[in-house]
Amino acid sequence: MRSTLGSALQLIRFPLMSVEEFAQNAAQCGLLSDREVVNLFLYYTVNPKPQVGYVDRPRSVISGKESVVSRFQRTENRWGYCGTSDRIKFTVDQQIYVVGLGLYGSVHGPHEYEVQIRIIHCGTGRTLAENDTSFVCDGTAAANRVCFREPVEILSGVTYIASACLKGPDSFYGTKGLRRIVHQAAEVTFQFTYAAMNNNGTSVEDGQIPEIIFYTAKH
Template sequence: MPKANSSLSYTSAHPPIPLPDHHNHPVTRRSSTVLSEASSLPPPANAFLPFNWQASKFSLNDRISALCLNEYMADVHFELNDSDELIPAHKFVLSVGSCVFEAMFQRNNESLSSIIHVPDMETYAFRALLRFLYGDYNTPSLSITHDTVMSILYGAKKYCVLGLERLCVDFLKKNISIENALILLSQARLFDEAQLAAQCLEVIDKNAMYALQTPELLDIDLDTLMAILKRDTLGVREVKLWQTCVAWAKNKLSNHQSITSDMIRQTLGGALKLIRFPLMSQEEFAQGPAQSGILTDKEIISIFLYFNLPSKSYKLCDFDDEPRSTFKEYIVNRFREGEVEHRWSYSDAFDRIRFKCDRRLLIAGYGLYGSIREPFEYNVHIQLHHLDSGRILGENETTFMADGSSATFRVSFKEPLEIQQGEYYVASAKLKGPDSFYGINGLRRITHDCGLDGKVTFHFAYASGENNGSNVDDGQIPEIIFCL
């Protein structure tokens, strides 16, 4: 198994771990002459222990540890593909620490070769395994690092050394980062480490926009990709997931001279059904998936019908429309408490307000004012624009029920929309209904304390053009609902 070459990456997946069959295993890599010469070489410096060495070892653990990697009383040797050195060991010590070694040495012990070939482990990992079996339980001295942990974990799994497994898994849990979460997720699934896999998925949830841009994502297997797509708590726009899945499939097909849409669909397999196309805007779907050739005509028609028919009246769409949500929500109100007046009227125009903030975050929706005297259900169309490009990042046409009070009422996008630090955006809302409350004496700059998530500063400004009269000082769209 190749070693990892970066402190932020982990070695590739091992094959499934069978019970080692070392019974009378022939040594194929070395000739008998080479083995004879090796056995006649001078022993290593620690091959023998001084007379009465036991006197300086005050515990059984100390005495057993002194025998580790030592030729003294060794009755079995191991050879590995990446080294010419034969590693000495003691059958009794290995047997009391591993049921696999115990079964190996008790099965036709007389016919078992005294030199056992281990073809699927590297020397450093096998030495760490032996040091643990001889009583060394210290992570640094076992050399468990970012580069070595997966190889050592493989050895611990292979020889059923549960204590060493726990050390490796605990090390991984403490060192999960967004840079290694994807490859660790693949490894955790391979090794059936459910808790480690769950922690990796949580990291990916919270950093999905970054994770989907890392090259490691292209190397994961289909089952791992599907495990990510199944998440209800994945904090990323669905169109980004679509683009990532297509890139992943093309990477898997990179050995082909030409790649067709049918090949991409076949490579994606069950992952395609996990993409929530109804969460995209109609524009995103029309410009991307609908023209890709990957979806069938029936699937495309069903999604367009979903977009255009009244809410909940069309049930033939095969794709999930449950919004994904992950981050903790916060609300910033650009008006002080009690700064509310009434009789804001509507004439088929958008109320708009321009804003920017000092952190990258997600916009989940807006809080809007409702009817003055009695309950009323408003039809509302909300949008979020990027000011410089004019691009619509997201929109939603829905309803909300006002109760006649001056409270605000939530209207959400289909999924949170990402905005960047320091760039201006325009929040828009077009209401159909009677006059409503509106805010007065608005604030231009608000710093919102988000507790453990830190602080976010919003700057509000006038949005030129159609705005139905809303501006920084007064108007609609009192609240921005955002996620960190």
Template structure:
């Protein structure tokens, strides 16, 4: 496995032809360049960790050096065989095994210097210092030298920083590094936030195998036209990587049979006519057959699947045991109904179920909002029709929003329409749905009377 190639798509790294980078990284990790040793450091350093760090800092008793990075810009890093061997079975075999290295300088061309220093910092001091720029290369280094705790920390770092923006590229890397838990988390994000993930820059950087797995996914929550556009943009990027002009013929060539994984006949005919038929990616025969598939009584045989994707089934958690209405409430005059909630598992909020008019059918204008610690995560202005029943009416965000466990979020709505509405009562502070437990508490942002015991926002609509 070539880590330089693995990380190239995630972050371009430029290394100078001297020791500047290593010295700067040592400074960042509280390890400074060599210095003259005049103090009784053995007595002054009270822990093994401090003494190890001091030896590394000053190159005391170093018995091996590594030339880390590609040949033309390798960085020289000092180390101690004993320390490395106690933390890695690979280093133990390298220095003390039957085929032990006798050289004082060892070349490591496939590991980035910053990742190697992070590995050494862990082996010397039990410290883990990860950044978004270095975590993938550090994961590679920890896998190469079999340091499982550091590898697990890298995976946890990736999981906590996972979002629709980077889920596809993380998926590609997790498959490469054989990390099934991270792979599963990536799929959760990609399924629930498919349109955002497919439109991200990272999607165009995935390898062809990962592209096929995404386009094959039955549970993608995305319009088929969005999936087709994403495949087209990936093909354009792949043409660039292969030094090909991004013509329709070349894009079709790099896509190969993966184009047939886009369920073109399952999209609305308007989307097909305006986006797919004019793209040049289909042959004239394919375009004609698909038009006939949409319009003709006798359907021609086509190579594309016409069955819509299943997608994810939205779940609803209801926090009230009953609903009611009275002639003097619930009224809407531009005030805010708000409630706080927390969950015990990572989920994706799609929107809210809201009560409507208690006096016949009415249209409502509504603003829905989701915050965490005062920061707006999502907001949408829309409208819905209430038929006058006590049912709840779904109002959705443009895209599902990721919710982390064990943190409180604030759900808010502002309604404009018929003032008299149904409202919930006998509210619950804790409700479980689909193995997810919701906890509710009152919000100081609520200015229209909604709280735990009663009011508006009876339902959370989510993907688990």
């Protein structure tokens, strides 16, 4: 099989499989060496991830209009930060690509925040994407756009965690959060649930991460 595939072997998207899919199928098919199997298991489970030599970008392409789902109905102040990430779980009913998060900024006027944003796969605890960056807020209650380096593939029916760890002064926060939101234009339904432990107080009803910025997927 390896001889027939040749260089096409590196085009197989092993990194995009779940650890369960890999363990039940690819790891047992005899195509990969023991060392390659171990490296891929490490890729799924540890950070920083080892180089595995396989394509890790989805075949699907993002297209169409960018969309934003907003989960709060009003804003309040103030929300503090002490080094713990704000986190919220979400699922969708069709494949999308998340390009970033909307985050609240300072109640004290314009300010620059340092922030680490992440998307985490709940089933494995694997970080699918993260970006250590910064953003400058204008002192209003508007959400500030903070993006990943590349879009993150989100599969239908799978639970993920959106996470943001901010360093900066007290900010606005959202209240009257919605558990289920149907985004009519994008034809996507979002379900939000509580991410227990180390969430800086963020929940479905109150907190940070007011927006998820996304595209729908077309093959």
